Amino acid sequence: MLTFGYRKLQLMPSESASGATLHIIIAVMNFLACLTLGAVLTLSDIASGWSRGLSASMTVQLAVTDQISAEDQTDAAMRVLQSWPGILRARALSREEAASLLEPWLGQGNVLQDLPVPQLIEVQIKSGEKVDTQALRAALGAVPGATLDDHKHWNEELSGFARSALGVGWAVLGLITLATLAVIVFATQAGLNVHRDIVEVVHMIGAKDVFIAREYERHFLWLGLRGGLIGLMLSLVTLMGAAWIWDRAAGPGSSAFTPHIMASPWHLLWLILVPLASAAIATLTARMTVLRVIGRMP
Amino acid sequence: MRYGMGPEVLRDVSFSLEAGSLQLLTGPSGAGKTTLLRLLYLAEHQTRGLISLFGKDISTLSKAETPMLRRKIGVVFQDFRLIEHLTVYENVALPRKIAQEDERLYRAEVEELLEWVGLGQRQNAKPATLSGGEKQRVAIARAVVAKPDLLLADEPTGNVDPEIGERILRLFLELNRLGTCVMIATHDQNILDRVNARVFRLGEGRLTMLPPKPQHLAF
Structure with missing residues (x-):
């Protein structure tokens, strides 16, 4: 970032009118993405746990x-x-x-x-x-009177259910990503329209396109990160709350077939990646949008 | 030159600007003065004809060449076009910052320039708190801060009192003496009468050139 003395030069005013609204939208998108990813990961763990348990055992029934x-x-x-x-x-x-x-x-x-x-x-x-x-x-x-149950039927049903649920989960994640992209493209274009005079002046003074794009990228990087972290925090609170309520409702001794929400540190790592991905998507989308819009200027 | 499907704003316009020359551009409102300046500072593309700047045909300029060419041109916009959330100092220093110069090398120059245009005490003010005349002076200071090879000014004394207007003109003439080619678009009869320069007159889209008159008084 360019600085004047200790002061940073921001081409886009930080108190931009769309800033607060965009923060909320990005935070909500990240919240939904984290919740969906949390559900997908938990479901995936449960399904593979069930499948492992069923595949490793059989039951003989003696009528x-x-x-x-x-x-x-x-x-x-x-x-x-x-x-x-x-x-x-x-x-x-x-x-x-x-x-x-x-x-x-x-x-x-x-x-x-x-x-x-x-x-x-x-x-x-x-x-x-x-x-x-x-x-x-x-x-x-x-x-x-002896019959053997190798759990194949159950296993197939559970696998089918898990595959369907996981497919729905990934589709929801894909839609959320698409919606986030659309929001950022819209916000970048709106930002460029609101600050078109600034962009034009800087453009006319001799700023290179990448210089202007970098200013916007930075703005959307922080917006994506801040919104993403807020969304992540809210989703963690929600997931932990859900896990606590689930554990209380299921009671002791019921752990074999009840899900352990957020049981693995890997889940947390995946969830932390969501705001980072959000910031990366926001940055890249803003860059491409700005370069496209400036490219049309004389 | 025409905008969209509209009538031709400029036609039969042919001239060359010598390095270090001074010219005034005049004509009635709507004659195309601002359009001509916009063509010169690369804010518009001509619809036909040839424009060559610093020896380069502008229609063949690459994306990488255009910003470097623009840095050789200082522009005083008619509507100032200051960046509202930056201070006076930041607005004026912007061309030097964009050229990635070290602030230590130009800070004193920018402050001296601001003193010269009478804004030494208002360096940290935001444009919204400035009068029309003060904004005009900030715009002029920004246009000249990088010592451009070509200075284009659109009605630079339109919003300032005569004393400040005279100081601004002296600044332009001083820059011109130092080798900057200057073109000033103006309605101001005082400037037209007193500045010893070629006068370009635009009317009905055509350009006529009047040589400097012997009775013109230099500042």
Whole structure:
């Protein structure tokens, strides 16, 4: 920036009429962009966490049957599972665990005594290994009432949902970026119209186009940064508030399937990039707009 | 020269300005004086004809050459065109700043120039607080601060009292003696009568040249 003594020369008055309005618009755009990005990152984490959890485990369900006693049925299934390649561990759920799984739907009480509830076996797969589920399903066919659920159906549904939600999130981010670009182009042109006399005089005195463009770039760099930081701060407060409310509503012990908003420091880093990107977009857009407008002058 | 689809404002205009020469441009309002000056300080492109400045055909100037050529031309705009949020000192020093000169080299010159035009005490004032005459003097100081090779002034004494008007004219004549080519557009009969210069008269878009008269008095 040019200086006169200690005073900086600003070709665009800092108290420009559009300044306050633009700050608000840029701050709101950044707020929305940070919120959307925060939601996209959280959703992405949740979806991959669910997918990882579901891919790393399977469930064997042993339906109650007259052909074999429950104990023999469980032993037969466990023998198949424990000797199967790729399986780390198989564990039959206790009656208490089965009761607690059903509790949200059936309530407390001796439901297992009154209902023919199937025995569940939780199967964990060795990390990085694949299990031939078709062959395992065929092998378990020898155990009456045994069925294998490899969570494929759930996994596909969750992945599809996550992909759709992420697509919507990125589309919203794209629209916000587009709207920000349009606002900056409009504001730069409006600024050039308001200060056209200044630009013309400086142009006539012999200033190069890049000199004038640099003055505008600087103005919009600070505007983009200030607006961006305000938007970031507001979005962090909102996201942390949402995380606190979510955690309180979900209660203790519910963390396995409930999202951890802003759980990763990487999320914060991505969000910090938003005001920087906003400032960069504002600067580049202003530069291109100014050069285009000045280029039309004699 | 014409604006858009309008009538031709200037036609049959042919002249050359010698280095270090002094000329007055006169004619009735609307005759095209300001348009002619705008063509000379590259604020307009001619619709036909040839304009050559400092040996260069202006229609062939590149984007990079144009600012450098403009820095050789000082302009006193009729409507002053001061930058309202800059101080008097900053407005006057602007051409030197734009040329990326070190402020230490010109600060004293700018202050001396401001003293000379009677604005030494108003260096830190903003244009909005100045009278019409003071604004005029700031505009003139800005035009001459970089010691241009060509000085174009559009009615430079139009808003000042006779005493200041005379000081401004002396400044122009002094610059001219130092080698600056000066062209002053004016209605002021006092200047036309007293300044020993070629007179360009514009009327109905045409230019006629009158040689300096022997009875003209130099300042």
